[in-house]
Amino acid sequence: MTQRTLGDWLAYLEQLHPSAIDMGLERSQQVVARMGLGKPAPRVITVTGTNGKGSTCAFVASLLRAQGLRVGVYSSPHLLRYNERVQVNGLEASDQQLCEAFAAVEAGRGDTSLTYFEMGTLAAFWLFQRAALDAVVLEVGLGGRLDAVNLVDADLALVTSIGVDHIEYLGDSRESVAFEKAGIFRAGAPALCGDLNPPQPLLDKARELGCPFFLRGRDFDLALTEKHWQWRGLDAQGHQVELRDLPLLDLPMENAALALQAYLLTGLPWQPEQIGAALQRTRVTGRLDRRQVEWQGKRLSLLLDVGHNPHAAQYLAERLARRPLNGRRLAVFGLLADKDLPGVVGCLQSSVQSWAVAPLDSPRARPVRDLQDALEGLGASVASYASVAAALEAQCAQATTDDEILLFGSFYCVAEALEWLARRSTEEAAHGNAG
Numbered sequence: 001m002t003q004r005t006l007g008d009w010l011a012y013l014e015q016l017h018p019s020a021i022d023m024g025l026e027r028s029q030q031v032v033a034r035m036g037l038g039k040p041a042p043r044v045i046t047v048t049g050t051n052g053k054g055s056t057c058a059f060v061a062s063l064l065r066a067q068g069l070r071v072g073v074y075s076s077p078h079l080l081r082y083n084e085r086v087q088v089n090g091l092e093a094s095d096q097q098l099c100e101a102f103a104a105v106e107a108g109r110g111d112t113s114l115t116y117f118e119m120g121t122l123a124a125f126w127l128f129q130r131a132a133l134d135a136v137v138l139e140v141g142l143g144g145r146l147d148a149v150n151l152v153d154a155d156l157a158l159v160t161s162i163g164v165d166h167i168e169y170l171g172d173s174r175e176s177v178a179f180e181k182a183g184i185f186r187a188g189a190p191a192l193c194g195d196l197n198p199p200q201p202l203l204d205k206a207r208e209l210g211c212p213f214f215l216r217g218r219d220f221d222l223a224l225t226e227k228h229w230q231w232r233g234l235d236a237q238g239h240q241v242e243l244r245d246l247p248l249l250d251l252p253m254e255n256a257a258l259a260l261q262a263y264l265l266t267g268l269p270w271q272p273e274q275i276g277a278a279l280q281r282t283r284v285t286g287r288l289d290r291r292q293v294e295w296q297g298k299r300l301s302l303l304l305d306v307g308h309n310p311h312a313a314q315y316l317a318e319r320l321a322r323r324p325l326n327g328r329r330l331a332v333f334g335l336l337a338d339k340d341l342p343g344v345v346g347c348l349q350s351s352v353q354s355w356a357v358a359p360l361d362s363p364r365a366r367p368v369r370d371l372q373d374a375l376e377g378l379g380a381s382v383a384s385y386a387s388v389a390a391a392l393e394a395q396c397a398q399a400t401t402d403d404e405i406l407l408f409g410s411f412y413c414v415a416e417a418l419e420w421l422a423r424r425s426t427e428e429a430a431h432g433n434a435g
Contacts, residue, residue, distance in 0.1 A: 004102075006083075009099055013116045013120070014116055016113065024146050025148070027112050028122065028148050028151055031105065031108050031109045031110075032151055034108045034110065035105070035108035035122070037125050037126060039152060040133070041134060042134060043134065044135070044136055044156075045136070045137045045154065045158065045262060046140065046150070046157050046158065047140065047158045048139075048140035048143070048159055049160025049181065049194070050163035050177065050309065051161050051163065052252055053160055054075055055251045055256075055282070056160050056194075056255040056258055057073055058251070059258075060262055061073045061087075062278045062279065062281055063279070064137075064263070066274050067268050069134040069135055070088075070131070070134045071133060071136070071137065072128040072131060072136040073086075074121070074149070075087075076141050079286050079414060080415060080419065085120060086098065086124045088131050089131075097127055098123065102119065102123050105122045108122075117148060121141075121151075125152065143177075144182065145180045145181075145184070150184055153189075154184055154185075155189055156189065157184045157211075158192045158193075158194070158258060159181050159182070159191070160195070161311060162174050162181060162195045162199060162202070163177070163310070176201075178198060179202075181202065182204075185205050185206060186209065187209045187210055187211070188212075189209075190236075191211040191213050192258060192261055193213070193214070194254055194255065194257070198215065214233075214234065216254070216257065216261075220234065220258075220260070220261040224253070228247065228248065229253050230243065230245070230246065231256075233260060234261075234264075236264075236267065241270065243260070247276065249279060249282075251287060251288055252315065256279050256282075260275070260279075286415075287305060288319065289305065290302070291303075291421060293396070295396040296397070298399070299401060300399050300401065302405045304407050304408070306409075306410070306413075307344070307409070308335060308408075310346075310347060313344040313346075313347035313408075316347070317347045325402065325404055327401075327404070328353040328399075329351055329354075330398065330403055330406070331348070331355045331407070332388060332391045332392050332406070332413070333355060333357050333371065333413065334358050334359065334360045334371070334410055335365075336365060336412070337364050339410075341366060341370060341371065345371075345374055345378065348406075349379075352380070353381065355382040355383070356383055357371040357372055357382060357385070358387055358391040360410055360412040368384045371384070387416070388420070389416060389420045392417055
């Protein structure tokens with residue numbers, strides 16, 4: 001039999017289970033037992049939350065790797081390549097490694113049906129277990145309690161924020177969402193929360209399990225000045241620790257603050273200069289992601305962000321307000337149909353002077369007419385285009401070097417923009433070589 005390529009495997013995974021999402025751990029637990037999968041590393045740090053999971057995972061991994069630890073990171077979704085979801089010591093898993101891992105899970109599952117995400121999660125665990133890692137950082141895909149990532153007991157459980165999203169799976173209140181996210185807590189193991197106002201079910205679960213509980217605003221916090229930020233937190237013995245005059249970051253410093261509290265609880269060396277440098281080095285593609293592009297003789301500024309719910313849009317609006325421009329802000333925007341369109345655009349309407357909306361390459365895409373109607377209803381200047389690339393090129397054509405093009409919304413929207421940027425880069429390189 002010809003060996004499957006990674007593309008073959010992913011196509012196979014997509015049709016393996018009748019539902020893209022099938023909440024529950026029983027099927028995955030059966031396969032884990034058959035495969036003999038144990039704890040993927042001596043230290044497991046699990047991260048859930050409505051927003052901020054990706055950057056929090058990246059900060060934690062960066063802090064651990066700065067101490068010379070071998071660290072695995074599992075995250076989702078990916079933007080351009082599936083390989084982005086599984087990183088071993090800062091490097092994406094290769095096609096071959098992923099194919100071997102999928103083959104191992106396929107052999108282990110027998111006649112048990114697994115979803116795309118469940119297959120991918122078990123494949124990541126299989127790879128991590130063989131990589132002789134010191135720690136793994138696991139990003140929950142959806143919720144927490146019934147997510148496949150929760151098959152592994154967390155030594156540290158982090159909740160970034162709690163907002164209403166994915167209501168068909170997590171319920172339509174912050175309380176129901178909090179209950180699901182608290183499902184990653186384990187008896188006696190530290191639980192951390194970056195939300196300043198966590199709903200009662202989260203607090204109840206931490207108390208019920210006897211978790212040492214660390215809450216932002218009470219046990220750890222940050223303070224911003226014009227050029228620096230400060231941090232304070234508590235170590236495992238309850239002693240206060242501080243960091244002063246940290247350089248400002250592009251990524252959300254609230255998530256860096258949560259990651260610092262998690263790192264402090266590991267008991268690893270606390271070296272302020274090394275810690276500050278590790279935070280500065282942390283990057284996450286598509287999250288407050290600043291890029292430059294040459295367009296018809298102009299060097300233009302782009303900001304890419306996957307904010308696709310009101311909580312993320314509000315945060316993005318606050319960050320934009322802290323960075324006033326000499327020129328205008330021109331948006332390129334697309335959204336999926338199950339997201340809160342009025343809530344997202346309402347947060348950012350006053351920050352943007354010109355909107356370009358486009359359909360996304362997904363059956364779940366929100367019709368462009370809906371996007372245009374919502375924005376026109378707010379009095380916004382908006383035009384629609386046949387694709388994200390066309391919308392982006394239209395905004396580039398009217399932008400000046402003082403303007404900023406904000407490309408945000410769905411992961412699909414940002415992914416299309418990244419592909420466009422990659423094509424531009426390739427074309428520029430070919431043109432340079434020809435010259």
